[in-house]
Amino acid sequence: MKHIRTINKANLKKTAEKGGCGKCQTSCQSACKTSCTIANQQCEANK
Amino acid sequence: MTNTIHRFIQDGEYIVLDVNSGGVHVVDEIVYDLIGELEPPLSEKMPAGIPEKLPKYSAEELKECYDEIYSLYSDGILFSTDEYRKYAELSVKAPIKAMCLHVSHDCDLRCKYCFASTGDFGTGRKIMTPETGRKAIDFLIEKSYGRENLELDFFGGEPLMAWETIKATVDYARSVEKQYNKNFRFTVTTNGMLLNDEKIEYINREMSNCVLSLDGRKEVNDNIRVTRSGKGCYDIIVPKYRQLVESRVNPGRTDYYVRGTFTKYNLDFVEDVLHIAELGFDQLSVEPVTAPSDAPYAITEEDLPEIFAQYDRLYRIMAEHVEKTGKKPFNFFHYMIDLNQGPCAVKRLRGCGCGNEYVAVTPDGDIYPCHQFVGIDEWKMGNIYQGNVDADIANYFAKTHIYSKEGCPDCWARFYCSGGCNANGFIYEGDVRKPHKIQCALMKKRLECGIALGVKVSEASGGEAAETAVPYSGR
Ligand code: SF4
Ligand code: SF4
Numbered sequence: 266m267k268h269i270r271t272i273n274k275a276n277l278k279k280t281a282e283k284g285g286c287g288k289c290q291t292s293c294q295s296a297c298k299t300s301c302t303i304a305n306q307q308c309e310a311n312k
Numbered sequence: 313m314t315n316t317i318h319r320f321i322q323d324g325e326y327i328v329l330d331v332n333s334g335g336v337h338v339v340d341e342i343v344y345d346l347i348g349e350l351e352p353p354l355s356e357k358m359p360a361g362i363p364e365k366l367p368k369y370s371a372e373e374l375k376e377c378y379d380e381i382y383s384l385y386s387d388g389i390l391f392s393t394d395e396y397r398k399y400a401e402l403s404v405k406a407p408i409k410a411m412c413l414h415v416s417h418d419c420d421l422r423c424k425y426c427f428a429s430t431g432d433f434g435t436g437r438k439i440m441t442p443e444t445g446r447k448a449i450d451f452l453i454e455k456s457y458g459r460e461n462l463e464l465d466f467f468g469g470e471p472l473m474a475w476e477t478i479k480a481t482v483d484y485a486r487s488v489e490k491q492y493n494k495n496f497r498f499t500v501t502t503n504g505m506l507l508n509d510e511k512i513e514y515i516n517r518e519m520s521n522c523v524l525s526l527d528g529r530k531e532v533n534d535n536i537r538v539t540r541s542g543k544g545c546y547d548i549i550v551p552k553y554r555q556l557v558e559s560r561v562n563p564g565r566t567d568y569y570v571r572g573t574f575t576k577y578n579l580d581f582v583e584d585v586l587h588i589a590e591l592g593f594d595q596l597s598v599e600p601v602t603a604p605s606d607a608p609y610a611i612t613e614e615d616l617p618e619i620f621a622q623y624d625r626l627y628r629i630m631a632e633h634v635e636k637t638g639k640k641p642f643n644f645f646h647y648m649i650d651l652n653q654g655p656c657a658v659k660r661l662r663g664c665g666c667g668n669e670y671v672a673v674t675p676d677g678d679i680y681p682c683h684q685f686v687g688i689d690e691w692k693m694g695n696i697y698q699g700n701v702d703a704d705i706a707n708y709f710a711k712t713h714i715y716s717k718e719g720c721p722d723c724w725a726r727f728y729c730s731g732g733c734n735a736n737g738f739i740y741e742g743d744v745r746k747p748h749k750i751q752c753a754l755m756k757k758r759l760e761c762g763i764a765l766g767v768k769v770s771e772a773s774g775g776e777a778a779e780t781a782v783p784y785s786g787r
Contacts (some may be wrong), residue, residue, distance in 0.1 A: 269380050271336070272336040277334035281657070293666065
């Protein structure tokens, strides 16, 4: 493509099918305790 | 439109986020403008009237761009649809897997912005007994059926004031975790005042993360974070944090954050971020204060333009470092977005898990949805000695998600923010399901910076997450 560079694998839809296993960290615990930025959490099922 | 794509320009880079697939695209100006004129569903042919709307570009150029857009649309990574509502609607209360253990409702500092009312949460100064700490472990093991990884954060007040209880709780958990097939992860959030060799050694052996409070420059920190006699704590804590972080080398025990708060008094908080980095720390989190809007230090709407400019400045500093060295100068918590391997879509519907997967427990064993609800009577969920947890409250939080919160279903940030902080909604807007407007504005700004930084990192490293370069000496 000349005009667009796609940066990532964009797989949110696929993760919905297998997701929700509950292995991952609870969001607010990790650093801030005053807000929740979910996107910086890691999936632990793929580790 | 906002609920399928989000277009923004960060430092001259045109970025398009496909909200529902998570696709991130860097585009040129024509595509950027063209996308602004399109509404899904798209058809193979460019809609009539576009060349008239965008006379800057030739019809041929536009057609070429449209074909690229259409190809991504067909692949499901541009203008894709939101198919997650069904997962949210099925959600029921889950096992408890994380606990904030308030081992101390007392504090040896008197920080001027403390949301815990200088440590006691308005409930009187108290230290948790070791017996209650052990009881909390039994409670968590019992309520976490099916979950293996359990998290427990020692919090306060100042948790290190309850050192015997911390040790008793950790030692007890380690003695029973195998038998119940659990894996405890301990963390601690401390103001640093009571750190000494023994505590540092123990924390670096047992705690998988620790959060070290420091607001940045000495004068900024010492204006707010003061002892009972009003003296700033910077000179006492910084050497201890250095000692702790330098010896934090045990496997699985290397994570930490130096965490600061910024207020109206230091809207130029990027100076504080850089100051902490220059002290030699590379895991940083500096966040806006949570405060009633009439407090003199509270962040108010008129502060937003200055804060946005600061976030842009921080972005630029970090991005330039990535461009020059291939490495991030440090990790800034709110800009850490893994564009490839973030959490699954189901997790993104509900964020923090408060009152459902996550609870806070007070020195008396009372249970609340999270640390910020502690002391608010109507949210008390039970007591670990009685073993009861209010199922109505837990279900209410299970049903609190991006499709049930005001404004979130149409917000582009919904899969990154997950509906924001429930406690802030309640405290500021009187309703858990009404996101706090200022927090939303800050969240969206940080996400744009974080996504743009993710683009830089991914281009510099071929998709691998970049390491940080320690120590930072970028200026
Ligand atoms: S809480 Fe605010 S920023 Fe977050 S998804 Fe909802 S409306 Fe958007
Ligand atoms: S409600 Fe807010 S403070 Fe409480 S756990 Fe959730 S994000 Fe954190």
